[in-house]
Amino acid sequence: MSAQVIDGRACARALKESLEVDVARLRHEGLGIGLATVVIGDEYSSGAYERRLRRLADELGVTYSPQTLPGDTDQEALLTRIGELNADPAVSGILVLRPLPSHIDEAAVFRAIDPMKDIEAVHPENAGLLALGVPRFVPSTAASCFHLLDTWLDSVGEDRADFYHRANIVVVGRSNNVGKPAISLGYERQATVQSVDEWADRTTGIGRYTRWADVLIVAAGKAGLIRAEHVGENAVVIDVGINAATGPDGRVHMVGDVDHDAVAPRVRALTPVPGGVGPVTDVWLLRNTVTAARLLAGRPIDLARPSLPTPARVLLEAS
Template sequence: MTAQILDGEKAATEVKSELVERIAALKRRGITPGLATVLVGEDPPSHAYVRMKHRDAAALGLASVERQLPAETSQEELDAVIDELNANPEVHGILVQIPLPKHLDEQAVLERIDPAKDADGLHPVNLGRLVLNVNGPIDTPLPCTPVGAIELMLRNDIDLKGKHVVVLGRGITVGRALGLLLTRRAINATVTLTHTGTVDLPSHLRQADVVISAVGVPHLVKAADLKPGAVVLDVGVSREINEETGKPKLLGDIDPAAAEVASWISPNPGGVGPMTRAMLMSNVVAAAERQNPPR
């Protein structure tokens, strides 16, 4: 068996094409959806991620505001930038690129963003609405990576109803939010959320119809750990230096040999990553619609 590829680039293109008319409708009313990013420090991957997000925004005709701050930026200075963006009516979605330098309080920064402008779906108010199951892609933003992973499967006609999904990683950015999203009645999957305290991880993996790994441990999930025909999504990101080139190489959580056991597998890069950015664009457009309802 050789797994079919869950092509995130193709699915992301579909998502973005579906946003075109919604963006055009807003522009006909004089509204251009605007994304603002805040980047502190010189972390190369963070700079790359922000460039890709603004490239996507430009391709869709969204307005972009970039705030690049030095690593020594104080909490007070960062708070002032967020306050400025919160007050800017041309900014509909705000994203603070994580990680921040160690001296800054990430949680306080996320909480300072206006929940209505939370482009990443990670403000406590929006996460609380997700826990209460009272939100959706139009009502309030959903976390981009988890909803992107689910959308990637649904767009490839993978039926998740009644399926056993094993999620590796309990971080709020991916793992915990996935459990909440997958167990909503609209999807109706059964979720096992594993983490560093899980005993005998392979035994859980061998029971899974779907495996989603987001822990950042290179090639953690082996082919022998999987049930034949499982759907496998690789959300993990880690890097090692290529000894020949001296450049960093991106590695995922899934061993490449897993493709010989799985029925579907997402590449890394090229799988969930493009969908994360597509769902970010969707959140910004939805925010602009919420903030500017038709009269």
């Protein structure tokens, strides 16, 4: 068996095409849309992440305002800047990039964000709504995992409701931005959901849990954590990991939390790294920003259902 590779870039293009229609309509109606990112230090400011967001925002017609603060910025100054963004009518969505320096109280920062502009659902109000199954915003990476899975199910002719009702979803990793929201989204789809920490690999053995997964979502931040012996046949694997690795040629490249070459012959489908979850996450972040703009303007949330790529574009048969 050769696994189907779920093409995140194709999914992202289709999602972006739908979003372009929504943004154009809102701009025609005179509604501006703005995204502000806040980072302390220069880890992101000159990197690929900011360039990707800027390019995507420009292509969609969304104003992008990166806020880069010095590494020694104190708590009060950071909260003041967030307060200014909360009050700025040109800003629809606010994203505070992590990790934050150790001298910053992360929870206090998240509580300071206006819940209506909190596009990654880090404010306790939004996190609670997500846990209750009535989310205002869904964190973009977790949302992207299930968008990829839903798109794949449609492309292979599987009924979503029937699949999820029968599915055992295992989530490896318990982060607030991926693992925990993914668990909530799995419950929302009435699947059986199990959460596993990466430390299980050192105690009972992570395969004890992951081998039974129909859907395996891996967001542990550990390169090559999931190997062939950790997956069952016919599983669908969503690899969220982004890790820098040095190849035999001495060049640094990006790899996921899943050993792709070892796992591919055993599973039904999987997402690659790069080109899987990442491209969809970027677009979904902008989609959340559009949702925030609508909420702030008192508009109904009627974003167009994302158009789906054709199966040939979504599924690339692994060689």
